Amino acid sequence: MNIDEIFDTTSFTIDREPHIVLDSQVCVGCDIRGCTNSCPARCYTWSEAEQKMTFVYDGCLECGTCYIVCHKDAFTRWSYPRGGFGVAYRMT
């Protein structure tokens, strides 16, 4: 299986407003950055060269993993998307 294909099988209705907002400055001082490997939707990417965390919300599965593994309280907002937006499972 090509692992990249797996992410294309899930459907989304993407909102203009992000439902999760990350203060990525906090991530610079994090010793674990467990979000980068734990997020099942690979929304978090740490660049060692730039010392920078990049977060995208549009493939978010709203599973809650980042909310739990982040031990630095790096979220300025963590909520579910507005009604009708976000991930839309068909048959899981």
Add this chain to the structure above:
Amino acid sequence: MKTQFQAIVVGAGPAGSSAALTMARAGLDVALLERGTFPGEKNMFGGILHRMTSIEEVIPQFWTEAPLERHIAKKGTTFMTGEASFHVQHETVNFDRAPYNGYTIFRPRFDRWLAEEAVKAGATLITRATVDDLVLKDGKIAGVTIAGRSGELNAPVVVAADGVLSFIARKAGLRQPKFDAGQMAVGVKALIDLPSNVINDRFGLAMEQGFANEFVGCTGGVRGGGFLYTNYDSLSIGLVFHLGSLRTSAKTPYDLLNAFMEQPQVAKMVRGGKLQEYSAHVIPEGGYTMIPELVGNGILVAGDAAALCNATGVNLEGINLASHSGILAGKTVIEAHERNDFSTKTLKRYKERLDLSWVMKDLKGFRNAPKMLHIDRIYNEYPELVCSMMEHIYRIDGTPKMSIPKLILREVKEKIGLKNAISDALTAWRAL
């Protein structure tokens, strides 16, 4: 739009819809709020809906009414390594007749059906409604506000069935503001299309019989396990990881899922299937010790929001506990309306009811199970031990055979250490 109700249920999953159905049947004017475009749109699970005796009471012949996939007639457990696997399996005709012991289902279909049962009973389902906050009047809960909509919905009592992260329970001060990663797990799943006759032939099933299998040793040393469940014409295959272990592992759920599906024995099970959908969700696996306050002034917490999940490693139960808690929450709200008293004093009857039910008795009885699941050796060393021992027992290679007890002792010493093995056995004994 109508804004005044006798009760508001936040979340149209199994807990919420069961609560709404119970209250609506008793004639209460209930609002059932769902953030998806339909109930079930946001929901995933590994895969088994265990028998729900309380729903069978509300909906007799439940299994002929609900959109189910297959009933579980066969259960297996596989200990595996990268190359080998050892499999035990149980099957009985007793699980092949109604009322069935469990089923595979699709959440977007099942949860929608259950919510529609509540609507048929008179509940008002409001979709695309993400609850933003609780409304308080004179120190009592008086309703909710909805994100992106003006105004509020009012009711003297709210049932928080908003899932594992329950922001409602948090806002009501009923749960800790911070979760312990050691008490939480994440499940990832791939849904794979496969013709029903191929599934029947491959797994030894007839008609609508289903097979449920759990795997140990397939998570790259991260605490967790794997599962494979047969739907009517698809397979649900996935992994569950404890977050306390995953977050420091530097491994990703999807790479491990890929490796799991490529393990030679698993690859044969999914061969020829087409990937349909990928999904993930967090599971409250901490059991009895992580249950929040279940009741406040004008509020009750049910289902995953109340951490009512029994993950002992044998049966992984959640929806049945959620539904039962929803029904008990509903019954308590009906009583509160009769007394016109929605204070903690009246609503705590809900906790008493839960404590007396199998839900809390099971969670309490298995409260040490999560501790057992924190033995890291379960996820690598033990599956390796089992597979290597079986290989030695079965192998014929022209050398004299060691006696089996001697072989076991040698393998245990080598792979686990005697002291560790004894301590693990004691932990497991206490847990189960």
